[in-house]
Amino acid sequence: MVTEQEDVSNAVVELLRKTVVRLPQDVEDAIRNAYASETDEVPKMQLKAIVDNIDMAIKGNTPMCQDTGVAIFYVDLPKGCKVDVGEGIVEGVRRATKEVPLRPNAVHPITRKNPGDNVGERMPYISRRIHDQDYIEITVMTKGAGSENMSQLAMLTPSQGLKGIKEFVLNGALRAGSNPCPPTILGVGIGGSSDIAMKLAKEALLRPINVRHKDPEMAKLETELLEAINMLGIGPMGLGGKTTCLGLNIEYAYCHTASLPVGLNVQCWAGRRGTVRIYPDGKATYPTHER
């Protein structure tokens, strides 16, 4: 038996369902810990609503948030893969929109016409790479617009350096304020070029928030920025409290000697990401959702 396009679309429907219904373990744990640590009535109530909502979504197999995002996929393909994974994903998104259901979010950027199935020009958006495994790995982030709208790019000068990066991230958290459904998760992309910094900022959100960067200097910066942002007191939903940010991940790339691009991607508390592996026999496993 070989993997067929239909295996891919079946796996994508299931992946989207799991992803919008249940958070990855690291995010769920961080929210429950935040709920336990808040003492004031207003932030406690906000986090209680979030925790209750998480439980109700799992129980009812229902999307936890009405904003099921636009589907951004990261795909790792085996060498010589013959399946049209792109078509499989498009079909999967179309079906999941009806079957899960997902909110039809994808519209034409100017006319704002909504085709109703989350499929349109370059959407779902798919990034492809080749890997050394025999399985197809598909990762999706179903990210709402409330948080995505708070994302930013800065083309700093090299002389602004580390201080400039810190300033930009702190100001980004302040500017986002109550809007992105805090407590947030922040993805920071440092270096590369304008497009690479933004891409890295989003990809930083794919790493579990309880795993620090492998480079100790970057790990230190992650912790320092997270602690500083949590001193702001913006709190859950911007109504004040201790928890403004659940986690902050950095990814970096070398950049041109004359530039210092920095990207910030803001994620709401519902940090939904999911991965499926489709093996040559068509069987699928969901490593982010096996528990």
Added chain:
Amino acid sequence: MPKRIKTPISEADARALKAGETIYMDGIVFTGRDEVHIHALEYLEKGKKIPVDFKGAALFHCGPIMKKVEEKWVAVAAGPTTSSRMNSLEPGFIEKFRPGAIIGKGGMSQPTVDAMKEFGCVYLAFTGGAAVLAAKGIKSVEGVEWFELGMPEAIWILNCDNFGPLTVAIDAHGNSLFADVNVKVKENEKKARAKLGLS
């Protein structure tokens, strides 16, 4: 016991609510976000008929996921959207249509706070992303208007029962919990900057 409030909301009802209170809502709630604000104001200007009456209404900044079950719409997930996107439209909307409450998340800017004070309207914060909890408070979907705007942007007519918890975050007396938090955040910013070695 938290206060229960029934729609439509009179100006006196709205003015009786105080920032910081937790309430639950019963009765009809209309969803309306970017496109509903734009269309309603445009229709009014052109003298065209608007399909619902916003007077005393609770307007919910929400683009739900709806599902048709045996010809009837059912709310699957219906949490609030970011209210600040409507900052430029809301003062005009409140003045022209006189709703009793706006339900959303993230708060709204000073011109809306001022309009709420002038015309007797409140802003009720519902926890963002808590869409299943919100759907639980929706007893039935009574109908939909302007469906051609797309599922998230249409006016959904929701019949609510014990919808909440809602925090009175901006009252009709000029108080805003978000503004209070912002004052504290400004002070805390100094400490955060010091921690990061920024002047």
